Amino acid sequence: MGKRALITGIAGQDGTYLAEHLLEQGYEVVGLMRGQQNPKAPLVRALLPDVQLVQGDLLDQGSLIAALESVQPDEVYNLGAVSFVPLSWQQPALTTETTGLGPLRMLEAIRIVCGIGEGSRSPRPGVSFYQASTSEMFGLVNGSPQNEQTPFHPRSPYGVAKAYAHYITQNYRESYGLFAVSGILFNHESPRRGIEFVTRKVTMNVARIALGMEQKLRLGNLDAQRDWGFAGDYVKAMHMMLQADAPKDYVIGTGVTHSVRDLVRVAFERVGLDWEKYVEVDPQFFRPAEVDTLRADPARAQEVLGWRAETTFEELIGSMVDADLARLSGSCSREYLEIA
Numbered sequence: 001m002g003k004r005a006l007i008t009g010i011a012g013q014d015g016t017y018l019a020e021h022l023l024e025q026g027y028e029v030v031g032l033m034r035g036q037q038n039p040k041a042p043l044v045r046a047l048l049p050d051v052q053l054v055q056g057d058l059l060d061q062g063s064l065i066a067a068l069e070s071v072q073p074d075e076v077y078n079l080g081a082v083s084f085v086p087l088s089w090q091q092p093a094l095t096t097e098t099t100g101l102g103p104l105r106m107l108e109a110i111r112i113v114c115g116i117g118e119g120s121r122s123p124r125p126g127v128s129f130y131q132a133s134t135s136e137m138f139g140l141v142n143g144s145p146q147n148e149q150t151p152f153h154p155r156s157p158y159g160v161a162k163a164y165a166h167y168i169t170q171n172y173r174e175s176y177g178l179f180a181v182s183g184i185l186f187n188h189e190s191p192r193r194g195i196e197f198v199t200r201k202v203t204m205n206v207a208r209i210a211l212g213m214e215q216k217l218r219l220g221n222l223d224a225q226r227d228w229g230f231a232g233d234y235v236k237a238m239h240m241m242l243q244a245d246a247p248k249d250y251v252i253g254t255g256v257t258h259s260v261r262d263l264v265r266v267a268f269e270r271v272g273l274d275w276e277k278y279v280e281v282d283p284q285f286f287r288p289a290e291v292d293t294l295r296a297d298p299a300r301a302q303e304v305l306g307w308r309a310e311t312t313f314e315e316l317i318g319s320m321v322d323a324d325l326a327r328l329s330g331s332c333s334r335e336y337l338e339i340a
């Protein structure tokens with residue numbers, strides 16, 4: 001019998017790549033979706049016809065208990081969150097409820113339904129839990145590169161909420177012996193990335209400029225530095241973490257850092273244009289508190305899991321520009337369905 005996985009955030013970039021990866025491994029995959037007639041449901045059904053969907057919302061404890069009771073998963077991947085950092089200043093309480101307390105509600109649902117600790121209803125030991133932690137927890141970095149021992153100093157309501165979720169996951173592991181792990185993922189991108197994030201904003205606008213549909217690209221802080229990798233590589237690490245002998249947290253990244261300026265240069269080079277003629281700095285895209293620089297030290301993931309990033313920054317950005325050119329010229333394949 002293959003394993004069964006429940007994924008929250010199934011309609012996001014990582015949810016779709018993880019679902020595809022798990023299906024390839026012979027898993028039965030169920031995605032948690034919120035709301036009646038969720039507008040993303042038809043897209044998920046088109047891209048992932050073999051994934052079942054179950055109703056549930058990270059804001060609603062009862063719905064998570066009901067979902068776990070009906071799905072009875074072997075593995076739960078919690079990828080659902082308010083994930084756009086600037087939005088977390090506009091809606092800090094919603095971000096905290098979803099991104100911070102959502103994982104707590106899922107852990108409580110696991111404790112109650114799946115038989116860990118006291119008060120469980122239908123013992124089913126062996127369920128494992130993955131929490132999507134983030135390099136945003138490092139924030140104002142205390143040393144570089146960042147590994148599993150680097151202290152946290154989050155710089156946004158999003159980072160603070162993720163730090164709470166990270167610690168509560170660790171606490172359920174220590175309190176109840178749950179196989180619960182957090183993957184501290186650095187920025188990871190793909191042609192399915194949402195248009196609000198800087199990589200996709202850049203690649204989509206580079207494609208529009210190359211096709212004569214746009215004149216300018218307005219961005220915020222060009223000096224910000226990130227460790228950008230390919231989401232398709234990173235979801236493999238999520239799965240590996242739940243197959244390891246012992247539950248541990250892992251930093252996942254490439255170990256290579258680039259600035260937003262590098263990103264823009266590489267993207268414009270792909271279409272043979274000089275970025276300096278098209279990019280303008282617009283203060284509206286600056287943040288109240290910035291994370292200036294991030295760089296992963298993924299040594300533990302390499303040593304214990306045998307995981308390493310396979311896609312270079314240039315390959316990643318090149319593939320995103322190509323995908324956006326294909327989308328805009330109407331030759332978009334199933335791979336490039338607008339999912340995020």
Ligand code: F7E
Pocket residue numbers: 082083084085133134135136185186187188196197198199201218219220221222224225226260285286287290291
């Ligand atoms: O910004 C700078 C911006 O929005 C990257 C999420 O997945 O990764 C992501 O968070 C950098 C920042 O991602 C624009 O100031 C300049 O320094 O693509 P981003 P993020 O905030 O790093 C982490 C790991 C997560 O966990 C998050 O969920 O780019 N930047 N100009 C800009 N950023 C945006 N969005 N738009 C601009 O115009």
